[in-house]
């Protein structure tokens with residue numbers, strides 16, 4: 001597949017390509033151009049040239065393009081889902097859900113198009129003041145491989161609907177769905193150059209995109225260390241930045257929780273997308289009075305999960321996306337065994353089925369009796385491994401839950417209103433769920449505190465992140 005520059009398929013200036021592989025089989029499914037600094041410069045130039053025209057269209061006209069693109073995505077959902085599964089690994093049902101989510105994001109912003117407006121402000125004296133909102137210019141994003149379609153939607157939609165033009169650098173493991181979705185925007189009537197996609201490595205294409213002086217805003221999702229690097233470069237160019245970084249979300253199960261629903265919440269919360277979601281349940285704290293019953297039910301649910309190729313309709317959990325992720329999970333398991341830091345209740349190894357050695361498969365794994373100093377509780381564990389810790393009460397659970405450098409999401413499972421209020425007030429995270437975990441929606445802000453990043457995506461206030469306010473003082 002080629003890059004998308006100025007509304008056309010483009011080769012990289014250096015003429016080099018890299019492979020995109022299927023994480024379930026190791027097979028090469030396609031090749032994409034290895035974009036260079038020159039390709040980034042061309043894409044930014046195309047976005048800059050398209051800016052004046054796009055900014056002068058009405059938000060409603062932009063919304064019509066979004067509406068058409070969403071309709072095409074829904075119509076082509078099956079073929080897009082198969083592509084997403086092939087390059088990312090997730091089961092088809094999850095891929096379909098992600099694409100529906102992408103379409104929903106476009107529809108939401110299409111609805112917001114009519115709300116772009118400034119203010120009229122009476123000021124003391126014989127004058128008036130107005131504020132008008134103008135788009136920033138060329139905006140950019142660097143996206144990860146875990147939810148490539150949905151995160152692309154979160155980044156391009158508010159920028160484009162506000163009249164900005166865009167350059168996207170997708171993750172090198174999952175560029176195909178991003179390139180395909182960009183071409184759908186053109187099919188829907190987007191003018192040339194408004195959305196450009198440059199494939200290539202983070203170090204080369206990613207960094208030169210952040211450095212490019214004509215890029216006014218960068219939105220990044222990925223690892224905290226990479227986010228800090230992006231922020232550093234962006235700061236020297238006085239660019240706006242939104243950072244959605246790692247998470248180590250705690251889930252607290254109180255003794256009055258509906259255990260059946262907490263068990264299914266924990267299974268989906270941890271093992272959806274093979275555990276590779278920023279807001280996955282990454283630490284589970286359960287009250288000791290119900291721990292035995294809860295863990296038994298959880299174990300039986302987890303043992304029922306079928307691991308396999310995401311294209312197989314019976315698969316509940318696909319492979320990890322890449323070898324680096326698989327090796328990291330194996331390293332953690334070896335460390336647990338070596339240091340005796342926890343008891344593996346189920347899982348803990350590569351599953352055995354025909355071809356399992358060709359992909360990056362790992363069994364869904366539960367570990368109990370995890371000590372506070374374990375890496376499982378301190379680092380972002382991006383894979384199918386759930387550490388379980390028993391606690392005496394809510395105070396102890398909240399204290400342990402907040403003992404993390406991250407602060408993306410957190411959930412509390414209880415029927416008690418006082419406990420709900422305490423959880424909502426005291427858990428230090430950008431998103432608090434009550435009796436659920438993982439659900440996100442473009443209608444509400446999304447983002448974290450501490451090392452989980454800064455800035456928010458989604459929700460109606462996001463549009464101001466992509467616009468400058470201009471004040472006009474009028475004397476009559």
Ligand code: NDP
Pocket residue numbers: 142143144145146169170171172173200201202203206207210221222223224226227229230244245246247277278325380381382
């Ligand atoms: P990265 O942060 O390296 O990758 C995310 C994106 O950043 C990719 O598009 C990548 O490009 C790009 N990138 C990499 N280096 C740079 C750079 N120096 N400047 C600009 N862009 C860059 O994450 P990984 O894919 O390496 O995943 C590692 C860990 O990060 C995971 O184990 C997980 O813990 C965390 N992670 C968290 C996510 C979240 O949603 N919270 C999402 C993904 C990862 P390229 O693909 O070409 O390297």
